[in-house]
Amino acid sequence: MPENRFRMAVEAPDDHVRMIRVAGNLDRAAAAGLLRLIDAQVRLHRSGHRRLTHLLVDLEAVHSFEPGGLQVLRHARHSTAGHGVGLHMAGCSGRLHLLPLRARQVLGEFSTFPTVEIALTELTGVPRSSDSGDLPAPRRSPEQRPATGARRGPGDLLSSGRGPHDPAGRAPLTEELM
Secondary structure: OOOOOOEEEEEEEEOOEEEEEEEEEEOHHHHHHHHHHHHHHHHHHHOOOOOOOEEEEEEEEEEEEOHHHHHHHHHHHHHHHOOOOEEEEEOOHHHHHHOOHHHHHHHOOOEEEOOHHHHHHHHHOOOOOOOOOOOOOOEOOOOOOOOOOOOOOHHHOOOOOOOOOOOOOOOOOOOOOO
């Protein structure tokens, strides 16, 4: 039985990228804590204590998504963009089709990646080792997409056709913050 407690940890895989690994149930209360942590990272950037170009949220260990929790994260997207920091989500493509429609719609507003390894390669330009095989390319946020009249359907979201990514070999949560 998965643990219900929500946990977060911040990692620095690159000088200009911070990754926030999250685990547990992502409900409104947990998302509010995540929003505060994202805001703290942006404040460190804004004050000159940290150079930050990208914040990556790893959702692979989240086992329950409540639409209200994802709604709260919309605020993070606006606050990071206002300070020149990209906010990206990774790690839920293999189970995206299992999420409630509203959760898929909210995730569709973010720049998303199938795995953390692919996200870090794309964001830093440094190839990372991965056993992920042939996965789809990252999906860009609406602000990064070219303007077209085409409508997107649920199948256009990051569905790789594979099961959940095997987290074997992934570093454990290091700095437990909650």
